[in-house]
Amino acid sequence: MIPAWIQASNEAEIPTGLGVDESLQRALELRDRLRGTLSAASFPVDAESVETFHALCALLDQPGSDPKGRLADTSAAFEFISTVDWPRDEFGGRDDLLSRLAFLCWRHARQTAEPSAEFRWAKAHSSINRERALEDGEMILAIPSLQRAEKAPQLRLEDPERLLWVCDLLREQLESAPPIVMNEAVLFHDFIKTPHRRIGISDEREYYLGEFALIAGVACRLLSLREEARRWFDSAETYFVVLHESRAHMGRVAYQRLALQLEERDFGAVSHLAPPLIGSFTVLELPEDALKCRFLQAIALKETGRFDEAKEVFFQIASEARQLKENRLLALAAQNLFQLHAFLGEVDEAVSQAEEASAIFGRLDSRVHLAKVQLGVGYLLRKQHRLAESIEAFRKAQRQFAEIQMSADVAATHLVVADLLLDAGDAAQAEREIHAALPVIDDLKLMPEGIAALSLLRESLHRRQIDRHALRELEGNFSKNPKD
Amino acid sequence: MRPAKRTASDGLPPVVLASAEALDAFYRDLFLPLVWRATWRHGLAKEDARDVVQEAFLLAMAKMSGEGNPRGWLFQVVDNLCANHQRKTFRRARLAAKWGLEGLTRADTEEEASD
Numbered sequence: 001m002i003p004a005w006i007q008a009s010n011e012a013e014i015p016t017g018l019g020v021d022e023s024l025q026r027a028l029e030l031r032d033r034l035r036g037t038l039s040a041a042s043f044p045v046d047a048e049s050v051e052t053f054h055a056l057c058a059l060l061d062q063p064g065s066d067p068k069g070r071l072a073d074t075s076a077a078f079e080f081i082s083t084v085d086w087p088r089d090e091f092g093g094r095d096d097l098l099s100r101l102a103f104l105c106w107r108h109a110r111q112t113a114e115p116s117a118e119f120r121w122a123k124a125h126s127s128i129n130r131e132r133a134l135e136d137g138e139m140i141l142a143i144p145s146l147q148r149a150e151k152a153p154q155l156r157l158e159d160p161e162r163l164l165w166v167c168d169l170l171r172e173q174l175e176s177a178p179p180i181v182m183n184e185a186v187l188f189h190d191f192i193k194t195p196h197r198r199i200g201i202s203d204e205r206e207y208y209l210g211e212f213a214l215i216a217g218v219a220c221r222l223l224s225l226r227e228e229a230r231r232w233f234d235s236a237e238t239y240f241v242v243l244h245e246s247r248a249h250m251g252r253v254a255y256q257r258l259a260l261q262l263e264e265r266d267f268g269a270v271s272h273l274a275p276p277l278i279g280s281f282t283v284l285e286l287p288e289d290a291l292k293c294r295f296l297q298a299i300a301l302k303e304t305g306r307f308d309e310a311k312e313v314f315f316q317i318a319s320e321a322r323q324l325k326e327n328r329l330l331a332l333a334a335q336n337l338f339q340l341h342a343f344l345g346e347v348d349e350a351v352s353q354a355e356e357a358s359a360i361f362g363r364l365d366s367r368v369h370l371a372k373v374q375l376g377v378g379y380l381l382r383k384q385h386r387l388a389e390s391i392e393a394f395r396k397a398q399r400q401f402a403e404i405q406m407s408a409d410v411a412a413t414h415l416v417v418a419d420l421l422l423d424a425g426d427a428a429q430a431e432r433e434i435h436a437a438l439p440v441i442d443d444l445k446l447m448p449e450g451i452a453a454l455s456l457l458r459e460s461l462h463r464r465q466i467d468r469h470a471l472r473e474l475e476g477n478f479s480k481n482p483k484d
Numbered sequence: 485m486r487p488a489k490r491t492a493s494d495g496l497p498p499v500v501l502a503s504a505e506a507l508d509a510f511y512r513d514l515f516l517p518l519v520w521r522a523t524w525r526h527g528l529a530k531e532d533a534r535d536v537v538q539e540a541f542l543l544a545m546a547k548m549s550g551e552g553n554p555r556g557w558l559f560q561v562v563d564n565l566c567a568n569h570q571r572k573t574f575r576r577a578r579l580a581a582k583w584g585l586e587g588l589t590r591a592d593t594e595e596e597a598s599d
Contacts, residue, residue, distance in 0.1 A: 004502035
């Protein structure tokens with residue numbers, strides 16, 4: 001069709017719609033009518049009104065001193081355009097308009113000290129035009145890092161709306177490809193930081209620096225690079241703390257620190273710090289974040305042997321997650337309920353929860369958690385003394401961990417399999433499993449009791465008489481929890 | 485509000501002939517939205533926006549493969565062309581300010597455009 005258009009429009013005067021002044025005048029009138037009771041049902045959508053919507057969008061993007069008023073105007077425009085009867089296949093780009101308006105709502109909400117509005121609009125922005133946004137994001141990530149900075153103007157890497165999409169994409173891939181996300185988040189962080197780039201308006205530069213630092217930290221945490229994770233969380237805090245509205249973002253960093261403490265098996269700290277953080281998120285009207293903290297609390301209960309209390313909290317979390325349509329948390333609750341039922345020997349309930357969790361993780365492409373459910377299935381079979389099937393299940397989980405380069409989990413699974421092989425009377429293969437795990441364990445920072453168990457295990461290997469107690473101690477030190 | 489279109493009676497080669505309805509649909513569904521994007525998102529004057537969109541179509545004829553999302557490709561190209569246009573305008577204004585000129589000469593402008 002393009003060649004036909006070029007031929008037809010050659011040397012012809014092509015109308016380009018309303019004049020700019022006329023459009024802006026109409027946009028102002030529309031903005032004022034939207035403050036009243038303008039009905040979307042009777043509003044005609046034609047080329048002129050669509051151009052007016054675009055002009056309104058540009059108008060609402062202008063700086064001003066009343067963020068609440070601008071948020072009200074912009075969200076009214078969003079609601080109106082999303083409900084107006086838009087002719088099919090005409091004036092393509094309603095999604096573009098809505099996506100832009102959602103972004104502007106997010107931008108204004110950030111200035112209104114209403115974190116719940118900020119997060120709600122970020123979520124809305126992420127769900128509109130999703131396919132194109134992901135395509136754009138993937139296109140950017142596909143360009144080798146060295147060339148990316150050179151092409152920054154063409155790729156519009158300084159466009160704050162585009163950066164919001166990149167953050168979405170990286171968060172989405174955190175659990176399926178943590179090493180890639182870590183590298184990308186660090187690259188984007190450094191790109192914004194040096195040389196000093198102007199990003200968006202107001203404190204958006206600091207927001208993105210903090211956000212990329214936080215994403216890098218979470219990726220490091222998932223990769224068990226705990227010291228690096230801490231450094232990135234520190235970095236995220238230094239940027240978030242200067243934001244106009246920093247409470248929710250500081251809370252998100254605090255949540256990540258708590259998750260890190262849980263992974264280090266500091267259950268006392270989790271039990272102590274989770275309640276005030278839950279309280280903070282509740283005050284900020286961020287129920288999903290409060291629920292995530294309760295989740296850490298429930299895991300601490302589980303890990304300290306308070307199984308009945310843990311089960312009750314996980315059931316509550318599952319129920320609330322269903323209401324909030326938080327599928328990820330629902331799957332995580334199911335995964336933990338599976339582990340609890342399995343531990344308590346309630347096989348039927350365990351299997352049912354494992355199936356629910358696997359189905360949701362599969363849909364979410366959450367490979368980390370799929371591997372962890374598989375790991376749980378291994379433990380369940382082990383408890384039932386089905387050694388061969390159990391080893392098979394652990395090996396499958398190990399392959400899944402290896403695919404996503406989670407080396408600490410690969411090493412931990414080697415230790416579990418070694419223990420099972422000893423049960424099966426295959427000491428030689430068990431030694432090989434332990435030898436395979438040792439280089440990774442050496443690279444990781446262990447707690448003091450872990451170091452003691454490690455040296456005992458090493459000595460026993462020299463004697464060709466594996467110390468089962470040290471092996472299990474080390475295994476316990478490694479065993480991690482389902483986490484965000 | 486319709487484009488001044490040529491039709492079959494204008495003697496165009498048959499290979500690119502399209503019905504008035506098809507051209508009208510193209511105008512409404514692609515040309516105008518791209519002009520709106522260049523105008524309202526990137527702040528170009530209407531005439532510049534029209535030129536940028538036409539340039540994007542010419543690029544599409546030369547470079548666009550049949551794969552992927554052609555519409556997304558066109559929006560992307562228009563965004564890039566707008567960014568280039570703004571850079572050139574900014575540079576021209578900076579040079580004009582530097583040399584104390586109200587506007588650069590035609591020769592300067594053409595030199596800029598060829599960068």
